[in-house]
Each structure stands twice: as structure tokens, then as C-alpha cells.
Amino acid sequence: MKTETLQFKSYIEEKGLLFTPERQSVAEEVFSSHDHLDAEKVLKSLRVRGSKVSRATVYRTLDLLVESGLVEKIDLGEDRAAYEHIAGHPHHDHLVCLRCGKVQEFEEPLIEQLQEWACEKASFKATGHSLNIYGYCENCTAK
Amino acid sequence: MKTETLQFKSYIEEKGLLFTPERQSVAEEVFSSHDHLDAEKVLKSLRVRGSKVSRATVYRTLDLLVESGLVEKIDLGEDRAAYEHIAGHPHHDHLVCLRCGKVQEFEEPLIEQLQEWACEKASFKATGHSLNIYGYCENCTAK
DNA sequence: CCCTCATTGAGATTATATCTCAATCATAGT
DNA sequence: ACTATGATTGAGATATAATCTCAATGAGGG
Ligand SMILES: [Mn+2]
Ligand SMILES: [Mn+2]
Ligand SMILES: [Zn+2]
Ligand SMILES: [Zn+2]
Numbered sequence: 001m002k003t004e005t006l007q008f009k010s011y012i013e014e015k016g017l018l019f020t021p022e023r024q025s026v027a028e029e030v031f032s033s034h035d036h037l038d039a040e041k042v043l044k045s046l047r048v049r050g051s052k053v054s055r056a057t058v059y060r061t062l063d064l065l066v067e068s069g070l071v072e073k074i075d076l077g078e079d080r081a082a083y084e085h086i087a088g089h090p091h092h093d094h095l096v097c098l099r100c101g102k103v104q105e106f107e108e109p110l111i112e113q114l115q116e117w118a119c120e121k122a123s124f125k126a127t128g129h130s131l132n133i134y135g136y137c138e139n140c141t142a143k
Numbered sequence: 144m145k146t147e148t149l150q151f152k153s154y155i156e157e158k159g160l161l162f163t164p165e166r167q168s169v170a171e172e173v174f175s176s177h178d179h180l181d182a183e184k185v186l187k188s189l190r191v192r193g194s195k196v197s198r199a200t201v202y203r204t205l206d207l208l209v210e211s212g213l214v215e216k217i218d219l220g221e222d223r224a225a226y227e228h229i230a231g232h233p234h235h236d237h238l239v240c241l242r243c244g245k246v247q248e249f250e251e252p253l254i255e256q257l258q259e260w261a262c263e264k265a266s267f268k269a270t271g272h273s274l275n276i277y278g279y280c281e282n283c284t285a286k
Numbered sequence: 287c288c289c290t291c292a293t294t295g296a297g298a299t300t301a302t303a304t305c306t307c308a309a310t311c312a313t314a315g316t
Numbered sequence: 317a318c319t320a321t322g323a324t325t326g327a328g329a330t331a332t333a334a335t336c337t338c339a340a341t342g343a344g345g346g
Contacts, residue, residue, distance in 0.1 A: 016323090017323075017324090018311090018312065018313095018323065018324070020311090020312095020323095020324070020325085022324080022325070023324095038302095039302085039303080040302085052326095053325090053326090054325065054326040054327075055303090055326085055327090056303095056304080056305085056325075056326065056327085056328095057324080057325060057326075059303070059304075060324090060325090075218070075220055077218055077273060079301075079302070080301085080302060080303090081302085081303090095261075095262065095265055095267045095269075097267075098270070104265055104267065106261045106264070106265060108257050108258075108260070108261050110253075110257055111254050111257050111258070111261075114251050114253055114254050114257075115251075115254070115274075115276055117251070118238075118249045118251050118254075118276070119238065119276060119278070121249070122238055122247055122249060122281070123280075123281035123284070124238045124240075124247065124276070124278055124279070124280055124281065124284075125278045125279045125284045126238075126276050126277065126278035127241070127277055127278040127279070128276075128277045128278070129274065129275060129276040129277060130220060130273070130274070130275050130277070131258075131272065131273070131274045131275075132272060132273050132274075133258055133261070133262060133267070133269050133271075133272040134269065134270055134271045134272060134273070135262070135267055135268045135269035135270040135271070136267070136268045136270070137266075137267055138265070138266035138267065141266070141268045159292095160292075160293090161292065161293070161342090161343070161344095163292095163293070163294085163342095163343095165293080165294070166293095181333095182333085182334080183333085195295095196294090196295090197294065197295040197296075198295085198296090198334090199294075199295065199296085199297095199334095199335080199336085200293080200294060200295075202333095202334065202335075203293090203294090222332075222333070223332090223333060223334090224333085224334090287346100288345100288346090289344100289345090289346085290343100290344095290345090290346105291342100291343090291344095292341105292342085292343080292344100293340100293341080293342075293343090294339105294340085294341075294342090295338105295339100295340095295341105296337100296338100296339100297336105297337090297338100298335105298336080298337075298338105299334100299335080299336065299337085300333100300334085300335070300336085301332100301333090301334090301335100302331100302332090302333095303330100303331085303332090304329105304330080304331075304332100305328105305329080305330065305331085306327100306328090306329075306330085307326105307327100307328100307329100308325105308326100308327105309324100309325085309326095310323100310324080310325075310326105311322105311323080311324070311325090312321100312322090312323075312324090313320105313321090313322090313323095314319100314320090314321090315318105315319090315320085315321105316317100316318085316319085316320100
């Protein structure tokens, strides 16, 4: 079993919950790629794989994964929420192409630093943030 | 008539559309405060004021206001979209309190600058962005 | 006055996400 | 092994924002 799946198993069991086959399936699906997944995509992939987890359980397990700190829920300004797992993936923000939908990632540590400043100035205690830049990717600009 | 309403009137008419009483009402409502309004709030305020604009028209007019460049649609990570008018309101980003819902505004020109850099590096042509910091406001941290 | 097309409103519809609840399952205690 | 307890699941109902449909109305040009 993958490291991350095992970590999730630990989290679940430490909480006194059960590490069920359904939860394992969803976790494995989420940990299987670095794509930005949404609940429906996860459900569909599981179905294709022959797993018969229900929609409700997918949503519930995604919540647990986020709670565990192994997965992040991100809002890309699209109609549905996206999820990405964190291991081997330092914090980053997103460039969202309004034409083809491509999502690129970028890191800008100084921006993070300045955000902390802004919070201090406002006596605001931050727990997270969302920075999306919308526009057109290189490919789409060419046209 | 307020300057901004007149600008909207011009935009509408230049597009060959009609500046109807309904559109005027919605515009006046949006321009009447610097709050972050959502469609339902606008609708409710109009109803209180005795105006009988339909929900569909509120949504449609908000779209037109955004198109005109006089109003910005913002996603604060809440369940509904917010709108704020731009005149006399330099660009800013938002601190969203997860407890009381308060939304504070902040400006950090250097962040804007760094965003442009990030886009250049990625050959990405930006048209807009959304930066929300989530956490707890001064008031709510105290508790 | 007529024609055309924009506009509107009521309600239907879509789509994401959450909720409900009965059936099932795991586990600990006896 | 039996039972009681509580966790888990799935199917479908529900909530909610936003969009869509379409018939009726209205404005403006010729
Ligand atoms: Mn990402
Ligand atoms: Mn604002
Ligand atoms: Zn693109
Ligand atoms: Zn607060």
C-alpha cells in the first residue's frame, strides 16, 4: 500500500473510524495522480475500475482526506471544487486558462510572504488562501 | 442620475440595447453602496424599495454591469457570487473571516507586481485574478 | 400602423453538493 | 458465539445558486 494511503489509514484509525474498502478506493484514486480531480471525476474513475462506491461516500471520503491534511480542496473558480494531494507537491497557486481550461501551477514565495504581512497589518489570523490568475495560456494566446 | 448610472446607460445604448427601468433599478441598487452584494441581496433590496424586478432580470443586469466594466464579480469562496462596483474603489483583495463572515479589503501593490512576473515567466496572458485569504478576523481571534 | 426584435417574468430546469434513513457491518463486552 | 452499540454505506430526496424557456409585452423604425 502506498505511503500516503497508509498515512490516511492511520489518520482514520486514530480517529476511531474504520478504514473501509470504499475509503481505501477513494484514497487510492486521489493519490494515484497529481491532477486536479473533482468528485465526479473520482467517482467515474472508480466506476471504470469496477469499484462501486457511491457518490455520497466519495464526497464524504474527500472531506476526510482534506481533514487529514493529505489532500487540499481548491477552488479554481470553476463550477465544481477540485482536489489535489499534497505529498511531493509544495504549496503553489494557479493560472487558469479561460479558453482551454488548462491549469498551470506557479510558486512565488515572496507573494506568500507579503500575504502574511497583509494579515499582520490587519490583525487577521490566516489559515489558508486561494490565489488564481485567470487569462490565456501560451497556446491559446497564439490564436 | 448618478455618474455611474449614466455611464451604464451609455454602455447599454452604445450596444444598441434599451436602458429600461428594470436595468436602471438594478444599477442604482448596485451603485448605492460599496458593500459586497449578491444577486439575492439586490433582489431583496429592490423588493423592499417597491421595485418589482424579477430574479432573471437581476442576474441578467448584473452580467451587463460586469460586461460594462463598472462592476466586478468576485468569488469569495462562499456559496454565492458577490458583486462590487469599481468607481472610487482601487483594486484590492480580500480577507474572509471563516467565523463571522466579515470581509476585509487590503491592497498590496507588490503582490500585483509579482503576479505579473509569474505570468510572464509562464507566458500567460492574465486578464484578472482572485486572491482571498481565509482565517479569523481580529474580533473572532479574541474568542 | 405594422413589423421586428429586445425585454421581461414566472416557473422549469440544471448542476453541485448535502442530507436522510433504512440496511448492513465491525467491534467490544458478556 | 450472541448481542448491543455505533459506524458506514447507498439510493434517492433535498437544498441552493444560477441559467434557461417561452409566451406576453413593449419600444422604435419605417
Ligand atoms: Mn495544483
Ligand atoms: Mn471588495
Ligand atoms: Zn489555454
Ligand atoms: Zn470574524
